[in-house]
Amino acid sequence: MHPWIGLSDDVRLGLVTEWIVPELVDEVLAACGRRDAKPRPLSSRFMVYFVLALALFQQDSYDDVAENLVGALGEMDQSVPNKSSFTRARQQLGAAPLEGVFRRVAGAIAPPTLEAAFWRGMRVAxxxxxxxxxxxxxxxxxVFGGQVDSAGRPIGFPQARAVTLTETSTHATIDARIGSFRSGGGEPALATETAVSAAGMLVIMDRAFPGVALWKAYTQAGAHLLIRARTFVAAKPAEVLPDGTYLTRMNLAGQRRSHPGGVTVRVIDYQIDGGETVRLLTDLLDPGAWPAEELAALYHERWEVESAFRQLKTIQRGKAEVLRSVSPELVRQEIWAHLTLHHCLNRIILRLADGEGLDPDRISFVKVLKHTRRSVVLQAGRSTRHLRQFMKRMATKVVRKLDNGLRRLREADRYTRHPVSQYIVRKKDQARRGTRRVPEKIITLAPAILQ
Incomplete structure (x- = not known):
């Protein structure tokens, strides 16, 4: 009999166990039909924690990750199963349990006392x-596809696409969908599926998303929208409002503005420091209740989702790292694990920030990630007492070690990256400038000109 039989179910995932408790894992496994029929060295519960640990220790091998999990539990590290055993166990587990765990723990986490999380009573996402x-x-x-050159030849790696609904103040993932690079409808189609989780929120999106179907999905779910659009979209005012913004109709391509299938939108045009005109579309039609100046300033919060993606892709996964899974089902399993882990890490950050009365933005994601890895190696999640002790020690380090301080106003130029090169692509005579401090931006509304 393998020494791990009866012991692997005792493994926990450090601080993450606060939210992904064994009982939750067992419930998800039962719902997915993945409960073990008999004792196994690599039990289904253990494999859920193991897959999450693969995301936590992305750069480590299967053997190293297993030792990180069991090294503090007797002599289990002396009888670690081989890689093929872990691979077969991952295949038997599938992606559904990891998606199930994600859906159990995901959601908005900012408390009502965190003012930055709300705008005029609405949670901002x-x-x-x-x-x-x-x-x-x-x-x-x-299955997934990838980028191709002008001749249709593949370039770079195959790619999976993930779309998330993210709480801007905490970087917590409220909902997510996974698709292929060539998913029908692309990101807007996947984003439409997350509308059911956005009730009561003000949801911000960039100019890749405006569309009638998406608009209706979110507004019918009880959400409000603030979406950037290209300047030729919704360009003909139907009614100019007192503040210079205007109402118009947005329709499917080829439809007249009077077509009943369209939606009424309010258009806000503004400039930053006298630069290019930025166009926003919103379903908040009353200029008195929803001031255009505040909405224009609020759009900047959309960049918080980019910061969340940097946490997941560059820091948690590792810069330019390729997923370790080689089959479509395990790729989805791995991505759900990354999304789940990232959400739990931001829960830890919120708890630390709340304890010191700080904005969550000030807590270092890098350092919280490192402490979470240590908590796994030490098996701090094996009991509630050990979890509290480890979290208490972390809390004492917030001011001295984990607090990054107030954010400075900075900007950096945007460059194009080639899909098969780590180097940026610059236009001729375009100098590369680093991130630099800047004064506060001045937003100026651009009144509508009747066309």
Missing amino acids: AVDGFLLDMPENDTTRA
Whole structure:
């Protein structure tokens, strides 16, 4: 009999166990039909924690991750199963339990006392998507697709697409969908599916998302929208409002403005420091109740979702790292694990910040990630007492070590990156400038000109 039988179920995932308790894992496994029929060295519960640990220790091998999990539990690290055993156990587990765990723990987490999380009574969230590279093989290329050159030849790795609904103040993931690079409808189609989780929120999106179907999905779910659009979208005012913004109709391509299938939107045009005109569309039609100046300033919060993606893709996963999974089902399993772990890490950050009365933005994600890894190695999650002790020690380090201080006003130029190169692509005579401090931006509304 393998020494791990009867012991692997005792493994926990450090601080993350605060939210992903064994009882929750067992409930999800039962709902997915993945409960073990008999004792196994790599039990289903253990494998859920193991897959999450693979995301936590992205750069480590299966053997190293297993030792991180069991090293503090007797002599289990002397009989670690081989890689093929872990692979078979991951295949038997599938992606559904990890998605189930994500859906149990995901959601808005900012308390009512966190003022930055709300605007005029509405919780502020943002929708955007990102791509993750995976190993190249015929199956992943066929299922997920990837970028191609002008001749239709594949370039770079196959890629999966993830779209998230993210709380801007805490970077917590409220909802998410996973698709392929060539998903029908792209990011807007996946974003439409997250509308059910956005009731009562003000949701911000960039100019890749405006569309009638998405608009109706969110507004019918009880959410409000603030979406950037290209300046030729909704360009003909139907009614100019007292503040210079205007109402118009947004329709499907080829439809007249009077077509009943369209939606009424309010258009806000503004400039930053006299630069290009930015156009926002919103369903908040009353200029008295929803001031245009405040909405224009609020749009900047959309960049918080980019910061959340940086946490997940660059810090948690590792810069330019490729997913370790080589089959479509395990790719989805791995992505759900990353999304779940990232959400739990931001829960830890919120708890630390709340204890010191700080904005969550000030807590270092890098340092919280490192402490969470240590908590796994030490098996701090094996009891409530050990969890509290470890969290208490972390809390004493907030001011001395974990607090990054107030954010400075900064800006950096945007560059294009080639899909098969780590180097940026600059236009001729375009100098590369680093991140620099800047004075506060001045937002000026641009009144509508009747067309």
